[in-house]
Amino acid sequence: MSYNLLAGKVGVIFGALNEQSIAWRVAERAIEEGAKIVLTNTAMAIRMGNLNELAAKIGATVVPADATSEEDLEQVFRVAMETFGRPVDFVLHSIGMSPNVRKGRTYDNLDYKYLQTTLDISAISFHKMLQTAKKLDAIAEGGSVVALTYIAAQRTFLGYGDMADAKSLLESIARSFGYYYGREKGVRINTVSQSPTMTTAGSGVKGMTDLLDFAEDLSPLGNATADDCADYCITLFSDLTRKITMQNLFNDGGFSSMGMGQEAIEVYLRGKGKEA
Numbered sequence: 001m002s003y004n005l006l007a008g009k010v011g012v013i014f015g016a017l018n019e020q021s022i023a024w025r026v027a028e029r030a031i032e033e034g035a036k037i038v039l040t041n042t043a044m045a046i047r048m049g050n051l052n053e054l055a056a057k058i059g060a061t062v063v064p065a066d067a068t069s070e071e072d073l074e075q076v077f078r079v080a081m082e083t084f085g086r087p088v089d090f091v092l093h094s095i096g097m098s099p100n101v102r103k104g105r106t107y108d109n110l111d112y113k114y115l116q117t118t119l120d121i122s123a124i125s126f127h128k129m130l131q132t133a134k135k136l137d138a139i140a141e142g143g144s145v146v147a148l149t150y151i152a153a154q155r156t157f158l159g160y161g162d163m164a165d166a167k168s169l170l171e172s173i174a175r176s177f178g179y180y181y182g183r184e185k186g187v188r189i190n191t192v193s194q195s196p197t198m199t200t201a202g203s204g205v206k207g208m209t210d211l212l213d214f215a216e217d218l219s220p221l222g223n224a225t226a227d228d229c230a231d232y233c234i235t236l237f238s239d240l241t242r243k244i245t246m247q248n249l250f251n252d253g254g255f256s257s258m259g260m261g262q263e264a265i266e267v268y269l270r271g272k273g274k275e276a
Contacts, residue, residue: 002032002033003033005033005238005239005240006033006034006089006090006238007033007034009035009036009089009090010036010038010080010084010086011030011035011036011037011088011090011091011237012037012038012039012077012090012091012092013026013030013038013091013094014040014041014067014076014091014092014094014095014129015041015093015095016039016041016049016054017041017045017048017049018049019050021226022094022194022197022226023094025229026094026230026234027039027054027058027060028054028058029230029231029233031058031059031060033238035089036060037058037060038061038062038063038079038080039054039055039060039061039062040064040065040067040076041064042065042067043064046062061083063079063080067093067121067125067129068120068121068124068125068128070128070131073128073132073133077133077136077138078136080138087137087138087140088138088140089139089142089143089237090143090145090146091133091139091143091145091146092145092146092147092148092233093125093129093145093146094147095121095122095126096121096122096148096166096167097118097122098118098122098162098166099114099118100161100162101159101160101163105161106161107161107162107164110161110162114162115162115165118163118165118166119166119169121166122163122166123167123170126147126170126173126174127177130173130177130181134184139185139187141185141187142187142188142239142242143185143186143188144188144189144236144237144238145187145189145190146190146233146237147189147192148191148192148194148229149167149191149192149248150163150193150194151250151255151256152167153168153170153171153193153248154168157211159211171191171248174190174246174248175246177189178190178246188241188242188243188244188245188246189246190236190244190245190248191247191248192233192236192249192251193248193249193250193252193256194229194252195219195223195225195252196211196212196223197223197224197229215252215253215255217261217263217264218263218264219252219253219254220253220254220258221253221254222253223252224251224252228251232249232251
């Protein structure tokens, strides 16, 4: 169902790869709610994924770009402003990758060159994106920026490795840049901490299936799906959330507020050979 929440708005979505991507779902929902968008990902991701299919389906422009490159980011925003004839109203940052996690290196045995890559791609790219947009005046007054994060920024999750550090930095950037962009341009910046979701990136985390099951059992409302996350992002892009900024917002079925629930206790006791 459409509520026309983004009627007349235009935006840029970073990170859609295939139908598993949260960014993909956000793009589809943005169009359903009346927006027009530009899609961007790396040239390699575009070749390996299905972004061009999504673009054809929703009538969006695709701009290949490396989000760690300021020149590429500048090109994305210039193309967007030329396409729409004005600054954009919203931006989604859905970018994350860890070579350490992909190669199965544990947190106490990191390759530091890989760590730098993790931070560059997963967090510093967010700062570069915001700084580039601000210099170009590419986001309209009262615009909205959302980046996707995970609760591992606050709590330890086995297998998430150095991505936890990257997400912590990402959330800090949202708070710090949110002050400057808010005071000067009225642009709001938030992060959404999503339930574990079996995206292409998420599937690379060790024990992801077990984590999905655990979070499903512990969360009072169950895990939030990619579609749930897309709906939440749409509300943050809309005018209904004009005074929300510099926040880390949990979209996780209540997982972030839980300690132990009945279902999790029962599973634990069964594992110990005890009766619940």
